[in-house]
Amino acid sequence: xxxxxxxxxxxxxxxxxxxxxxxTSAAGYDVCIVDSxxxxxxxxxxxxxxAPVTEAWPGEEDALRLGEASLRRxxxxxxxxxxxxxxxxxxxxxxxxxALDRADADQIDVLAGYLxxxxxxxxxxxxxxxxxxxxxxxxxxxxxxxxxxxxxxxRKLLSALYEAATxxxxxxxxxxxxxxxxxxxxxxxxxxEGDVVVLAAGAWSGRLHPELADxxxxxxxxxLRLRAxxxxxxxxxxxxxxxxxxxxxYLVPRADGGLVLGATQYExxxxxxxxxxxxxxxxxxxxxxxxxxxxxxxxxxxxxxxxASVDNLPYLGRLSDGVVAATGHxxxxxxxxxxxxxxxLSVITGDRPPPEALPADPKRAKxxx
Ligand SMILES: Cc1cc2nc3c(=O)[nH]c(=O)nc-3n(C[C@H](O)[C@H](O)[C@H](O)COP(=O)(O)OP(=O)(O)OC[C@H]3O[C@@H](n4cnc5c(N)ncnc54)[C@H](O)[C@@H]3O)c2cc1C
Numbered sequence: 001x002x003x004x005x006x007x008x009x010x011x012x013x014x015x016x017x018x019x020x021x022x023x024t025s026a027a028g029y030d031v032c033i034v035d036s037x038x039x040x041x042x043x044x045x046x047x048x049x050x051a052p053v054t055e056a057w058p059g060e061e062d063a064l065r066l067g068e069a070s071l072r073r074x075x076x077x078x079x080x081x082x083x084x085x086x087x088x089x090x091x092x093x094x095x096x097x098x099a100l101d102r103a104d105a106d107q108i109d110v111l112a113g114y115l116x117x118x119x120x121x122x123x124x125x126x127x128x129x130x131x132x133x134x135x136x137x138x139x140x141x142x143x144x145x146x147x148x149x150x151x152x153x154x155r156k157l158l159s160a161l162y163e164a165a166t167x168x169x170x171x172x173x174x175x176x177x178x179x180x181x182x183x184x185x186x187x188x189x190x191x192x193e194g195d196v197v198v199l200a201a202g203a204w205s206g207r208l209h210p211e212l213a214d215x216x217x218x219x220x221x222x223x224l225r226l227r228a229x230x231x232x233x234x235x236x237x238x239x240x241x242x243x244x245x246x247x248x249x250y251l252v253p254r255a256d257g258g259l260v261l262g263a264t265q266y267e268x269x270x271x272x273x274x275x276x277x278x279x280x281x282x283x284x285x286x287x288x289x290x291x292x293x294x295x296x297x298x299x300x301x302x303x304x305x306x307x308a309s310v311d312n313l314p315y316l317g318r319l320s321d322g323v324v325a326a327t328g329h330x331x332x333x334x335x336x337x338x339x340x341x342x343x344x345l346s347v348i349t350g351d352r353p354p355p356e357a358l359p360a361d362p363k364r365a366k367x368x369x
Pocket of ligand 1 (some may be wrong): 011036037176
C-alpha cells in the first residue's frame with residue numbers, strides 16, 4: 001500500500017538528514033523524512049567540534065580537503081539557519097591542542113609540521129603561553145593554537161535544523177524504514193515513494209542498503225556533559241584537546257557554562273551501554289588537562305554510534321538507481337553537514353558536486369575499495 005509520496009524521501013533525521021531536507025526543500029522540492037526518532041541519533045550526543053585541521057593526519061588528505069570545504073561553508077550555513085528563526089550556536093573561538101609530556105609534544109610537532117607543509121595556519125605555544133590563553137589548564141608541556149577549527153552546540157543545531165526544515169514544509173513520517181529500494185521506502189505502515197531516496201541513517205545505513213552492508217559500521221563513543229558550579233572555575237574558552245595515556249580527550253565549552261567531555265572510541269557493534277571504564281577514562285583524562293573539572297556537576301553520561309566507513313571518508317552521491325547516499329560521516333558528521341547538503345542537492349539537480357566531494361563518491365563501495 002502506497003501511503004505517501006514526495007520528490008525527495010530522506011531516510012534518517014539526524015544532522016545529515018535534516019540538513020539535506022532543509023536545503024532541498026529550500027530549493028523547491030517536496031521533502032519528507034522517515035525516522036521514528038528524528039533529531040537524536042549520534043547527532044544529539046556529539047561534542048560539536050568543527051575541526052578538520054586538528055583531526056587531520058598524514059595520508060588523510062581527501063578527508064582534510066572535504067572537511068575544510070565544509071568548514072568554509074559553516075559561517076554562511078549557521079547564518080542562513082539563524083535567519084530561518086533559530087541560532088545554531090556556532091563558536092568561533094578556535095581549538096588548542098595540548099601536550100602533557102615529551103612524547104605528546106613530539107606527536108603535536110608532527111601534526112604541526114604536517115599542517116604547515118599543507119599551508120595551514122597553526123601557532124605553537126609553550127606551556128606558560130597556553131596557561132595564559134586558558135588559565136584553567138593544568139601542568140602541560142606545550143601546545144598548538146588552531147584558530148580556524150570551530151565548534152557548534154549540536155543540540156541547538158538540531159533544533160535550528162528541525163525548525164528550519166519544518167518551516168520549509170518538510171514532513172516527518174515517524175516510522176522505521178526497512179530496506180531502501182529504488183525510489184521507495186518500506187515502513188511498517190506502508191510504502192513511501194519518491195523521485196529519489198536519500199539514505200542518511202548514520203550507523204544504521206549498512207543495514208538498509210546492500211551496497212553499504214559491510215561498508216558502514218557502528219563505532220561506539222561514550223561522552224559526558226558537565227556544568228560549572230558557582231564555586232568552580234569557568235569552562236575553557238577554546239575547545240581543548242589532548243591525548244592522555246593513549247585516550248584522545250576533548251573539552252568543548254557551551255555558551256551557558258556547560259562543558260562536553262568526549263569521547264571514547266571502540267568497536268562494540270550496536271551496543272550503547274555506558275561503561276564505568278569509559279566514564280573513568282574520560283574523567284581522569286580531563287582532570288589532567290583541566291583540574292577544576294573535578295568540581296563540576298556531572299549532568300549526563302551517554303554513548304552514541306558513529307557511522308564509520310572503511311576509509312574514513314563518507315559516502316556522498318548516487319548509490320544506486322534512485323538512491324543517493326549521505327552517510328558514513330564517522331567522527332565528523334556535524335562538520336560535514338553543509339558540504340553533504342550541497343553535494344546531495346547537486347546530485348538531485350544534476351549540477352556538478354563540490355570538487356572536494358568527488359573522492360567520497362559511493363562508487364568506491366561497489367569497487368570494494
Ligand atoms: C560521542 C560522539 C562524539 C562526536 N563528536 C563529534 C564532533 O565533535 N564533531 C563532529 O563533526 N561529529 C562528531 N561526532 C560524529 C557525529 O555525531 C556524526 O557523524 C553525525 O551525528 C552523523 O549524523 P547522521 O545524521 O548521519 O547520523 P545520526 O545522527 O546517528 O542520525 C541517524 C538517524 O537515522 C535514524 N534511523 C536509523 N535507522 C533508521 C531506519 N531504519 N529508518 C529510519 N530512520 C532510521 C536514527 O533514528 C537517527 O535519527 C560524534 C559522534 C559521537 C558518537
